[in-house]
Amino acid sequence: MQTIHLKEYEIFIGAVGEKLQQFLKQKNYTKIAIILDENTRRHCLPIFTQLLDSTNFAIIEIHSGEQNKNIETCQRIWNQMMEAGLDRHSLTINLGGGVIGDMGGFCAATFKRGMDFIQLPTTLLSQVDASIGGKLGIDFNHLKNSIGVFRNPQAVFIEPRFLKTLPEREVRSGFAEIIKHSLIADAGQWEDLQQIEDLGQVNWEVFLQPSLKIKKKIVAEDPFEKGIRKALNFGHTIGHAIESFALPGKQPLLHGEAIAIGMICEAWLSHEIGGFPIEEVTTIARFILQIYGTCPLNKKDYPYLIELMTKDKKNENERINFTLINPVGKALINQTCDESLIEKSLQFYEKVALDKKQGKDENPKFSEEV
């Protein structure tokens, strides 16, 4: 088992059963509740209960999905916390992906002004992304994570057995953050990633630890996102807007799927604003499209997408704030540009996606054509 030591807590990666037992024994909580959804109840709870002797937990079940990460679900969770008799010396265990981790953590952090919680992330995305940084929250008015707090868990337990329960689409979604970490901070890992051909064959433990260490280093320097932590926002300004936009639809995009699109757009902006080589943009776009396929955008939706970006909590003085890259492995924070250039970056995505669909992606000349 690997351990990553952070300033305020530890992340355990591997067969975490024994560590989890130890933790619960040491802490002696008055009560313990597990927050889960119908998916993790079915697929992960059986694995979880195998890890432990005792099963004396309250179960708080919510409906899965980003569309339920809202204040109404929080009210149901708080209600069930009360009914279960939790107090501020109790523990919440968040057993699920990013939605459970963010919202369960937020509810724990605000219940009776704060109780302890631990994260058992069950998706690749939440294992690589939500384990570090203490960001908790919910969506509000269709704006992602616009209500929340910063607060660290008591510990994070990353159990690789949970990943075997995931549909392929969920794995792809998590992979986007691993791509991002390499693009902003580790050119060597970016080379390694490009060797991956089949996500189903990857031993994720190999990539999880280096990826978590990149995030650890960046967050430690800037816990409250005043400066360099913004490096982690690469792909996220446009990606979040696309994710928010797709949220009310019948088949919402997963976070990583939206961020993958955002990284293509923002790699192109990196070229336009920062002189990032167009060949590198092409390489990134081709790799991402090969894994994620293409997603139709529509020109008539551009203004609404840009409106969503203007409401992004990363902005200052109502200017849309970007993190770009140049070269691979180095992030440029606090970049801004005209809205027309943002629209062009969306057009760039549509162009490469179309070329990909039509099999024309072997020799793209994106920059000239848009």
Place this chain on the structure above:
Amino acid sequence: MQTIHLKEYEIFIGAVGEKLQQFLKQKNYTKIAIILDENTRRHCLPIFTQLLDSTNFAIIEIHSGEQNKNIETCQRIWNQMMEAGLDRHSLTINLGGGVIGDMGGFCAATFKRGMDFIQLPTTLLSQVDASIGGKLGIDFNHLKNSIGVFRNPQAVFIEPRFLKTLPEREVRSGFAEIIKHSLIADAGQWEDLQQIEDLGQVNWEVFLQPSLKIKKKIVAEDPFEKGIRKALNFGHTIGHAIESFALPGKQPLLHGEAIAIGMICEAWLSHEIGGFPIEEVTTIARFILQIYGTCPLNKKDYPYLIELMTKDKKNENERINFTLINPVGKALINQTCDESLIEKSLQFYEKVALDKKQGKDENPKFSEEV
């Protein structure tokens, strides 16, 4: 002007205009919003705007009253924060009593995972009680402050001119916390307080600073209420339950009015459990009843009151937790007792209240009779 220096911020007491100007100039916030209610808009906003050069603020107005300190009002505040274009580098000014301070602070602390806020408490209660401690939150399921966070303001500005705008009932409510501070930590001040005959004639600045310093000392030793901070809960276990109980009614009790009743009951419990002299209980009861008058309780409501107490966030292991006193000036934390004794303490209140009404309070023999 007096200044109380806390570890993370300062409290200014007096004519605070200049300090407030300086603060805003130094900080250079992207936007500023004032949260107020219909009362502070009418009575306090004119005073507030006189203090400042600029009046370039967004106004967020909510309905006054504890019954509106809930998640629905938070949603309206968050909405208006978004509409006003606030970002995480903006400032919220909470201009009002405890409800505005607690809920406005909570909304600021959770908006985009936290923006700065300052408190301009306009009631005696919020000036003496809410200025220190970083407790923010709302009521949920009729349970007082059951959802919230700990977070400090950037500064607190206590302007005595606001007190002149208060109805007498509000002044009485605030006075209860001053009584409490003296009973748990300052026997000398308790003697001074008993000389007060007309609350309308009091120069509050004289009592505010010592009272705030008592709270400062206690909170500094225990910011997250793990131990000695519970001293501040004297009168609050029973008081909160009575306040929650009265909340849905036509004329809810003010916080201090409920705490005043709670202090009589819990002084009696201090006698029963801790041997606090019954003569002192009598003195406390007589002083409080003289100022607050009597409030009818009803035997049939005792079980519900006790149920409310069992849900109090101060409890551990579902045992109702009390802070008692013995002698005056010294608090005893983590006291528990049987529910039957709690009922008897409520009966004690009813007895002394009845005696007071019937003019029989000169020679009460409460302890023997209940």
